[in-house]
Amino acid sequence: MILRRVAVISYGMTKVDKHWNKSLRSLFGEAALNAINKVKNPKIDAIIVGNMCASDLSDQNNIGAIVADELGLTPITAYRVEAACGSGGAALLTGFSLVSSGVYNVVMVGGVEKLTDNIGKMTSFSLGKAADAEYELFYGATFASLNALLMNRYMYVYKTPREAFADFAVLMHKNGAKNPYAQLPFEINREIALNSEYIADPIRLYDCAPIGDGAAVIILCSLEEASKYTDSFVEIIGISGASDTINIASRDDLLSLKATVTAANNAYKMAKVTPKDIDVAEIHDTFTITAAISLEDLGFCERGKFDKFLYEGAFEPGGIVAINPSGGLKSRGHPVGATGVYQAAEITMQLLGEAGKMQIPNAEIGLTHNMGGVGSSVYVSIMKRVK
């Protein structure tokens, strides 16, 4: 039961990039100050932070204390939640619950990831831990290769042309080129995507999100108190999380990620909306195949017809739903544990009409979709413009 309605009163981000000169804590500090400075004296009661790889790549656990310390906010409670690439979405669900329940009044939800403090092999090794160590990674599977299994199967079952996946990447880069926070803010064409190097066949480099660092923060409070802090805010009208077997082999259907279906249906129900009501969505496109399956699972397109909908312009501004105006994981970037919070910040920005060149006109209802593992941990939120 929801005891109190919850508002997002502020957001802040760093550009996603290879930030060689910034640490885990300084990245978080930058995003947090951006958010804090937009609102009037919020007394923050707690920080919930999403992060996946700090223990492996920065030799650091206890991320909550680090960020509270960085912001001079001790002795408030602060802790990390981890759900692989879905850590940010998990942090949002936790922060929402703390405010909604009345345990705390103002909660900072953040995500931070520092992937470039270690060598490439270690970074891949750490990211791979989103999969099943005993029954997938043991055999030499990589995270990309597990997604490649889905892509190969998808093309086999639906006879989808390979070009459609490349063209989705092209669309994401077209969007991301307008995003000042994007890691890869440039356009590409189909040939570049199709001829990029193989990562795990049939997945090529331009099917994948890049490796980068970043931090994002939003601030939540109860809807009734929101106008104490700011004149413009949005409400989280639906939120849910769901899980699936960590090993993809234990699933009956390889072409649907059931945790997305469950989380989305619960969030739609809570928000009393349907997929048709969503104006703008930030979805979790770690790989182009993840985007295809997720668009279907979220109810934005018919199963197996992602290419048809793509070519009809369904996912562009003015289509059925504007997908990833930020450029998505593909172009904005994917600082893994922060990605879910970037999505929430971007949707807030859209609903407040503050998205600049990325702005989707009159966006009123937005959705975030954040995924850990190959669909094993999924978080969906739905937000609405209040005024």
Added chain:
Amino acid sequence: MSVPRYWREIPYRIRLEAKKCKLCNYVNYPPRSKCLKCGSTEFEKYILPKRGKLLSFSIIRNPPIGFDKKTPYVIGLVELEDGTRLITQITDIDINELKIGMEVEQVFRKITEDGDSGIIQYGVKFRPKNM
């Protein structure tokens, strides 16, 4: 990988032991405390079939730590004769011959070794049937 961690997985990873649900007959592999389909806790020991078909595959060219010596190699999703599925390596095959739907059978092979002093890890791979 530590010896105890490797050792405790031997029944499941090397003998391919699963837990078959006594209530609904679903084969839980890897084994679970409660059946994935019906929640029952009543199981019998069950050895997975040795043959199956390839549902999907991917070719690894950027290997993870410990697999550098063998690239490129093939990761497969195999559906066994009883419908149970697992992730495995597909071996003894030219990568151009790979086809979704092809029949495969189990072989026992070295999977990886943990460097100079680490343990050598063995397990099951699959190869094209009737080789």
